[in-house]
Amino acid sequence: MxxxxxxxxxxxxxxxxxxxxxxxxxxxxxxxxxxxxxxxxxxxxxxxxxxxxxxxxxxxxxxxxxxxxxxxxxxxxxxxxxxxxxxxxxxxxxxxxxxxxxxxxxxxxxxxxxxxxxxxxxxxRSRPLPFPIDEYSDVGEETRLRFRYLDLRRDEMRDAMILRSRLNQSIRRHLEGDGFIEVETPVLNKSTPEGARDFLVPSRLSPNKFYALPQSPQLFKQILMVAGFEKYFQIVKCFRDEDLRADRQPEFTQLDMEMSFVDEGVVTDTLEKMWRSVIKEVFEVQLPAEFPRMSHYDAVENYGTDRPDLRFDMKLVDIADIAQRSEFQVFKTAVEKGGRVKALCVPGGAELSRKDIDELTEWVKQDFKAGGLAWMKHEADGLKSVVSKFFNEDLLKELAVRTGSKPGDIIFFAGDKPKVVHDTLGNLRLRMAKRFNLIPENAWAIVWVEGFPLFERDADSGELASVHHPFTAPLDEHLDILFDEERFKKEGDKILSRAYDLVLNGSEIGGGSIRIHNAEMQLAVLRRLGINEEEAREKFGFLLDALSYGAPPHGGIAFGIDRVLTLFLHRESIRDVIAFPKTQKGFCLMSQSPSSVDVKQLQELRIRTIPLN
Amino acid sequence: MxxxxxxxxxxxxxxxxxxxxxxxxxxxxxxxxxxxxxxxxxxxxxxxxxxxxxxxxxxxxxxxxxxxxxxxxxxxxxxxxxxxxxxxxxxxxxxxxxxxxxxxxxxxxxxxxxxxxxxxxxxxRSRPLPFPIDEYSDVGEETRLRFRYLDLRRDEMRDAMILRSRLNQSIRRHLEGDGFIEVETPVLNKSTPEGARDFLVPSRLSPNKFYALPQSPQLFKQILMVAGFEKYFQIVKCFRDEDLRADRQPEFTQLDMEMSFVDEGVVTDTLEKMWRSVIKEVFEVQLPAEFPRMSHYDAVENYGTDRPDLRFDMKLVDIADIAQRSEFQVFKTAVEKGGRVKALCVPGGAELSRKDIDELTEWVKQDFKAGGLAWMKHEADGLKSVVSKFFNEDLLKELAVRTGSKPGDIIFFAGDKPKVVHDTLGNLRLRMAKRFNLIPENAWAIVWVEGFPLFERDADSGELASVHHPFTAPLDEHLDILFDEERFKKEGDKILSRAYDLVLNGSEIGGGSIRIHNAEMQLAVLRRLGINEEEAREKFGFLLDALSYGAPPHGGIAFGIDRVLTLFLHRESIRDVIAFPKTQKGFCLMSQSPSSVDVKQLQELRIRTIPLN
Missing domain, CATH: 2.40.50.140 (Nucleic acid-binding proteins)
Structure with missing residues (x-):
């Protein structure tokens, strides 16, 4: 003591x-x-x-x-x-x-x-510290989180928190100046089974009923548009009870925005203006005068992902036509089955050893369900590998030209279902770029990705689900598919939405859309998702009502503040920009939360726990 | 449709x-x-x-x-x-x-x-509205809350929301300029049975354990001071699962602040500067250059409450000495039993009818456990009533002089336990001031109340509990009582704390204190509250640890933003300054929340409900 x-x-x-x-x-x-x-x-x-x-x-x-x-x-x-x-x-x-x-x-x-x-x-006075404040490189993250009050004394953490505060203030200042009103939406919300899993809060005053913590204030911000607020924002905590992946937190901070009397152009202009000003002010980084735009289709075709990292080039190249003329049965079969065959040329990649390539092969098999990973090294006398024998000289030359490979490069190939091909080569692209230092330091590549499908088919059930959420407006020119049941069955996944994502250096930092502002159209979309009118009214009755009482056209977006900070501060994890983060098990090591509670508390809430056997 | x-x-x-x-x-x-x-x-x-x-x-x-x-x-x-x-x-x-x-x-x-x-x-288009937007005086609050998106279209509601946004921005702008850092503290917290009832959130990843929603970020902001942040603020949602009284909400918004290397004077100077600037900017109201201060003792003695409304005078007056010289046995007994006898003169109150007075008597009996309500009207020829016969002419004159009554006034009396006397006359004071229009319009009376007791004795159990919370520092000069077990038993409730409340027009808008920054003193206070070291370490171990690793002296405050807005906008209820409030039963009439949830959701959380019989 x-x-x-x-x-x-x-x-x-x-x-x-x-x-x-x-x-x-x-x-x-x-x-x-x-x-x-x-x-x-x-x-x-x-x-x-x-x-x-x-x-x-x-x-x-x-x-x-x-x-x-x-x-x-x-x-x-x-x-x-x-x-x-x-x-x-x-x-x-x-x-x-x-x-x-x-x-x-x-x-x-x-x-x-x-x-x-x-x-x-x-x-x-102070007891001797469990780790020194000034040199702690070998202190594990668990210890840092347990003694967070000491960890936060370090320059890096203090700077991150100060910049976080500045970022929030800068955003608010800019948006206030631009006529936005900050409105606080409820934390004690209604549970809606759509989307991710909700955190639930038992209600004591309404026994056997539950509130849910918001995954986002989506419906409330649309309601605010119906209420005539025109420009809304909020920097707000949101919650998802997911199995936490590498860099997720059960609670995270969102810059939530919504605007009325807008279309995609007005929304993206407003946001570009905001980010240019804020990022310049807080991080002294100059974002481009106009953010480039890319269709979802092009992003997937060229980069294998809907959040392309454009700090470097290295595009995926379609070689299905070449593969078909080859003797390589795996690829020929893939094409015949309606799959894709693509190649990725990695500059300087020829130095990869057999062991390196074996590791990569294991990785793509495990993580992306690839059948394997074909490759060719571009040596002084052309493309070489165990599979090059299936391609004649002309085809090999054609491959080199198509992929732009030069001596010293390696070309990877994938031939499979489209998703497997894109996941494999898209992720390989990122991994190789890091491995060979192809990503310029302090480069900021920002891009709008748009033209997403409105629905996507579940790989297992074959049913259609919303790519974003069911309140996203479809493109006007695709409404005839939506309203024609027969056409919808066949072509439902061809309807494009009015959604847009903002992608920075290969990370999605925000996503939004123009919303449906018409009750009938909203009912139609819900119906296509398998939700009949009765169910729709029970879950979203207040939104459907609101849309019937003079809802203006509106749209908005939500940005991940934790992610923006992590990127601009070059941190490894969002935990490094959050004062009191939780572990991947959702645990606060400092305060030892969650914890057991008094049985009396549970009785008052009229719940009991089901013990683990 | x-x-x-x-x-x-x-x-x-x-x-x-x-x-x-x-x-x-x-x-x-x-x-x-x-x-x-x-x-x-x-x-x-x-x-x-x-x-x-x-x-x-x-x-x-x-x-x-x-x-x-x-x-x-x-x-x-x-x-x-x-x-x-x-x-x-x-x-x-x-x-x-x-x-x-x-x-x-x-x-x-x-x-x-x-x-x-x-x-x-x-x-x-719009369906015909359930109520007109422009003239709705006869629309019940239930309808307004159900169709909140229409209610929010009204000028009053839109203005309230715009001013709420401006207030928040103005506070943040001022505090940022004053070197404060905004830090976000967790919403998923640890349950601490101290204070009000927690809202609980079952954890799925740690089955049978629970998070709690924060009643305030108290411990986290103290941790931030230990972490060296020096000046912290946050405008943050807090939660209390209480039986909702007239004007409470289960979730409310707090301006939460904490500072290091401060004493009461530095804290109150900082806050006065902030409020003067912000209130002037947002509401065009000029608060005084220095906020007056009043001891808790004086507030209770003179106004019967720790949140005195100083927009008008009308003090409570002690008349125990006069009562003792009278023949009025009720008052004499009260004094003998260690109670108090006080009077309140209401200017112009003589016009109250017998029926009015009967109603007031019922009210004080019901609400404040008063035995009755004695009164005298000051008529042209002196004080008159059924009890005036117990006082001789001289005593009646003395009463008139002591209370400052004039012809046309009424004097109310209470003789009972101190709390009953103060509750009765303190509330009567407010009610009479409204009844007789004694409160000047657009007056703003702000006052710091300080010198609270650290502990108060529970009326039923006789045990001592914290008046504010167990992290409030005692006055240095009363530490000898704290550390002497025998003296503490007798005089524990005489220890004063370093707490301060800010009271505006009779409403507490903020409360805070200088905190304990020493682990031993914190343990001593917890011990006096019946919490032994083991229990203390289990509940607040991380705070006790933090205090042992170089905690600076620190103190802070929390303000109720909803309350501040309600007062300055002259609204009836905090529901009128909250976009989506809940009813007194904690219900959202618009979204119909809380609601039943899928049994599957509960199974995943390993809880089940206990049905109501």
Whole structure:
């Protein structure tokens, strides 16, 4: 246990009050301030005892300042200075002076000065830390999360939190200036089985009923448009009870927006203006004057994914016609079965060893259900590999030309169902780009992806589901398919939606759409999703009603704030930009949450737990 | 069902896109704009067909503009104009012109102009409304909440939401400028049985365990101070599963703040500066240059409550000494038993009828457990009532002088346990002030109440509980009571805390304190609350640890944003400043939430409901 003083004398309290009132930011002091009396408070960051002198690097939120405790100055209080230890909290008064030229620390913003201590008070002590604040590279994430209050003292974490705050304020300032109103929508919501799994909250006042935490304020923001708010935004927590994948959190922060009397062009213009201004202000990055657009079709064809990383080229190339003229049965069969055959040329990839390639093969089999991974190295005398024998000289030359390969490159091939081909080569593209350093540093490639299908067929059940959500408007020119039951059965997945995603460096940072603003059309889309009118009214009755009372055309978007920060701060994980994140098991290691609760609490809620056997 | 168009032709879509891009704010148009071509979009607010002319008041978020559809201008499209109905959504293009002098509408900001329609398009139709938007005085709140999207179209609601947004932005702008960092704390929290009842969230990944929704981010903000953030704020949703009293909501919005290296003076200075600036900016109200301070003791003594309404005087007056010299046995007994006898003079109150007084007597008996309500009217010849006979002439004169009563006034008396006396007369004071219009309109009386007891004794169990919460620091000069078990037993309720509440017009709008920043002192306070070290470590282990690793002195506050808005907007209820409030039963009438959920959802969470018998 610490030996911190439990209380202060009246005199000490008065002195602390004086320090509190006159405290300056330690990190802001400069040579120009030399000679003045300065009061600072903060933490003992580094400590060095040199006989009659004690040097302390004092840390506060603004930075670091060197303090000098001089025995000849402090007399009988010098013992106390010698008793200081790391992370003790102190208040200090002294004279700021220039350091001797040889003592200047160029790495420190305050490196030309130091504070000669005249008076000080220990405000709190600290136990020895479980890990050092300043060098912690070998500290595991579990320990960092358990002692988050220490982890957050590190520069990287503090900077991330400060920039997070600035980003939020900058967004709000911009949107307020652009006529947007921030409206708070409820956290205690209605459960709708669509979409991901809900977190549920048992209601005590309505026993056996439940609230759900919002996956997004989708319906409420549409309601706000019906209510005539025209421009809404909110930076808001959303929740998904999913099995947490690598970089997901059960609660995450969304910039949620909706606008009335808009079409895709007005929405994307508004958002481009916002992001250009905000990103410039907060991260000093200049986004392009106009964000490029790409169709969902082109994204998948060329990059194998609907969130293409455009910082580098390396497109997927269709070689089905070449494969068909070859003797390579695997690919020929794939084409015959309606599949695709594509190639990916990796510049410099010929240096991959057999072992490397075997590993990649295992990976694409495991993760993307590929049957295997064919490849050819471009050697001095042309394309070579175990499969090159199935292609005659002309075809090999044609392959080299089509893929743009040069000596030293490797070409990978996939021939399979379209999804397998695109997943395999799309992911291989990213992995190879990292492996061969093909991604320029500090490049920012932003792109709108649009023209998504409205529905997609479930691979297992064959049923159609919404690609985005059931409130997304279809393209007007595809409505005839929607309203014709027979045509819909055959061509339902050809209807394109009015949705748009914003993709940055291969990550989806936002997604939205123009919404359905007409009750009949909304009912029609729900019907096509297998939801009859009765069920629709039970679940979304208030939306259907609202759409019948003068709903304006409207559309919006939601951006992932955690993701935007992670990208612009070059962090590994969204956990590094969240003050108190949870583990992949949804656990808070610091507060030990979730936890068991009193059976009395459950009784009041009229629920009981089903024990695990 | 509406007959809204399901789709638009390509030509119509292009026209709508042009309207979207060139749309002006209807409410901003003025005589200076006359002559120009103008495009507006919005709702048909009022409609008047005058033969060859149709007049429409078009409403958008910015205001109202009169449109003129002229048959001679529109030719064959005039039929469509005649088919417009209330709340249809239209886009319009026309020529803005000055109205004839006799047609000017001085009540309307745009009253000098009107738009002669050249071209228009119906964007959506509306069913006839369940209640009119513009005159709804007899619409019950249930209907308003059920059709909230219509209710929110009303000026009052739209203005409340716009001002709510402005208040939030103004607070954030001010605090950012003052060096505060906004940090988001988790919504999925640990349940702590202290305080009000938690909303629980079953965890699926940790079966039989639960998260709780935060009642406030108290521990997290203290952790942020230990982490060195120094100045934190957040506008954040908090949750309490209480039996909802008149004007409470299960989820409410708090401005949550915490600061390091501060004492009470620094905190209150910071907050006064903020509120002065924000309230001036948002509500154009000038708060005093220094907020007055009042001790908890004085507040209760003089006003019978810890949240005194200081817009008017009317203090409670102690008359125990006079009562003791009287023959009025009820009061004499009260004093002998250690109770209090106090009086309240209501200027002009003599006009209360016997029936009025009987009603008041019933009320104070019911609501405040008073034994009865004694009173005297100050008539031309002195104080009169059924109890005046127990007081001799001199005592009656003394009473008049002490209470400052004049002819025409009434004096109420209460003699009982202190709490009963203060509750009775404190509430009577408020009720009488309203009854006799003693509260000046547009007065803003703000006051810090401080010097609260740290603990209060439970009336039933006799046990001590925290007045604020167990993390509130005691006054240094009362620590000797805290640490002396024997003294504590007798005098525990004499320890004062370092808490402060901010009270505006008799409503508590914020409360906070300087916190305990020392682990040993925190353990001592928890021990005095009957929580031993083991239990303390289980519940608050991470806080106790954090306090041992260099916690700075810190303190903070939380303000109720809903309450602040309700007061400054002169609204009846916080429901009038919340976009989607719940009823007193915690029900959302619009979305019908909470609701039953699939048994499959409960199975996944490993809970089952206990049916009501």
């Amino acid at each position: 610490s030996e911190a003083p439990l209380s202060f004398t009246a005199q000490e309290t008065a002195y602390i009050a004086r320090l509190n009132r006159n405290r300056q930011k330690a990190g802001d002091l400069r040579a120009a301030n030399a000679g003045s009396t300065v009061m600072v408070s903060g933490w003992v960051f580094r400590y060095r005892d040199q006989g009659g002198l004690v040097f302390v690097d004092l840390r506060d939120r603004s930075g670091i300042l060197q303090l000098v405790f001089d025995k000849s100055e402090l007399k009988d209080r010098f013992d106390e200075a010698q008793a200081l230890r790391g992370e003790f909290v102190i208040g200090v008064e002294g004279t700021l002076r220039k350091r001797a030229p040889e003592a200047v620390n160029a790495k420190l913003a305050t490196g030309e000065v130091e504070l000669l201590v005249k008076e000080f008070i220990i405000l709190n | 509406s007959e809204a168009p399901l789709s638009f032709t390509a030509q119509e879509t292009a026209y709508i896109a042009r309207l979207n891009r060139n749309r002006q704010k209807a409410g901003d148009l003025r005589a200076a704009n006359a002559g120009s071509t103008v495009m507006v979009s919005g709702w048909v607010f009022r409609y008047r067909d005058q033969g060859g002319l149709v007049f429409v008041d078009l409403r958008d978020r910015s205001g109202i503009l009169q449109l003129v559809f002229d048959k001679s201008e529109l030719k064959d499209r005039f039929d469509e104009a005649q088919a417009l109905r209330g709340e249809f959504v239209i886009g319009v293009e026309g020529t803005l012109r000055k109205r004839a002098p006799e047609a000017v509408n001085a009540k309307l900001a745009t009253g000098e102009v009107e738009l002669l329609v050249k071209e228009f398009i119906i964007l959506n």
